[in-house]
Amino acid sequence: MLSLIQLALRNLFAHRERALLLLGITAAASGVIVSVSSLSAGVAEAQREAITTFISGDLNVGGFFKVHPDSIAPVVGDAAKVRGVLAKSVPEGCSVRERGRSFALAGAGRRRTGSFLVGMDVVGERGALERFRVASGSLESLARPRTLAISTTLAERLQVKPGDIATLFAQPVGGGRRNALDVEVVAITEKAGLLGESAGLLVSNDTLRELDGYKPGSAGVLQLVCGDTPVDVDALGDTLRESLRGAGFDVLPATNESYAEKQMPLLREGWRGQRLDVSTWEDESSFLSFVTLGLAALAVLVSAVVLVLVVIGLFVALSVAVRERTREIGTLRAMGMHRRSVVALFLMEGLLLGLVGSTLGAVLASGLCVALRGAVPLQGEISNLFFSGTLPLAPGLGLGLLSVVLVTLGAGLATIVPAARAASLTPRSAMEAL
Structure with missing residues (x-):
């Protein structure tokens, strides 16, 4: 396993332009999920505080x-x-x-x-x-x-x-x-x-x-x-x-x-x-449940759309990478690497991209939410809807971990088909390609 991780890191560094692009995609996806979830959680907290102040314990x-x-x-x-x-x-x-x-x-x-x-x-x-x-x-x-x-x-x-x-x-x-x-x-x-x-x-x-x-x-x-x-x-x-x-x-x-x-x-x-x-x-406050339920549904919908886009983007990028690295795959197969090891290598690269990128995005988004919490004034109907005069954001460790897990799993899912395609190449056909 350690050798696969080292080889995956070496491959990512060798193709660092593509790796940086994919890191940016996964980081952006994780950041969006954290931001939307923080808004939903913040509005829920503001709603509860308003209700327990005015009409209920x-x-x-x-x-x-x-x-x-x-x-x-x-x-x-x-x-x-x-x-x-x-x-x-x-x-x-x-x-x-x-x-x-x-x-x-x-x-x-x-x-x-x-x-x-x-x-x-x-x-x-x-x-x-x-x-x-x-x-x-x-x-x-x-x-x-x-x-x-x-x-x-x-x-x-x-x-x-x-x-x-x-x-x-x-x-x-x-x-x-x-x-x-x-x-x-x-x-x-x-x-x-x-x-x-x-x-x-x-x-x-x-x-x-x-x-x-x-x-x-x-x-x-x-x-x-x-x-x-x-x-x-x-x-x-x-x-x-x-x-x-x-x-x-x-x-x-x-x-x-x-x-x-x-x-x-x-x-x-x-x-x-x-x-x-x-x-x-x-x-x-049952007559107001539509606010938190609606925002929670919106957070789930946005997260699902973002994950689908991540999976599609990584799938396309890694499929292209498999074609560009055909000779490299043939060399590894000729040196005795088994099909399962080839699949594991590409999965490891996808998971590393997802883990590092999503962690970076979650940390940056959480920090931004902390900085903006209570600092962005809201006016009119938006202020009424969010039960707050300022933007209510409530980032938390749980939301960050959830976004990291989702994006990392999405990256791993996007890697399965390209990894299987790479493993299906025979050493001779791979070496003769291009």
């Missing part, structure tokens, strides 16, 4: 409460008991935060507009507040009673700015007359990309309780936030469902739906009381 323990069969509210009545069950299963490195879920009509003067209303633990979520893009005002001011942060789109509709007074209208738990609450606008937030107005109205949890008529000790949803800590949220969700059932709660089965999609079917059911729901961040 990594895992959510929420609920639906019905005072009577024709009313429903997204609230957990006995939040302390649920926290006790959740605390026993929280992985190390994760934390629990409280959020509120609701829908409200906001008014200023004669103007009205409706949007999703999100309650926050302002004091406990200092880190999350930094991820919101604020056009004006301060989100920290939400810690004051009866204050509101409103998205840029809704602020334009209502023609309000920080310091103005707006009125929130909501249906309290159990129905009855609509509740109204005057609030001070303290911040204007920018649109959350494709999440749109999912967090169009932001208030503190206390303000949301007052508006929706929730009793003290209730909560909208308890969210498990793990950041960079790796957690199998599906397995943890199953564990929590069993624990909550064991504690006496009525828990909904797992479905790949957001709480808003579950609310209307549950409203039509004729039960009363409390039902809990455990969902993952992927469940809550």
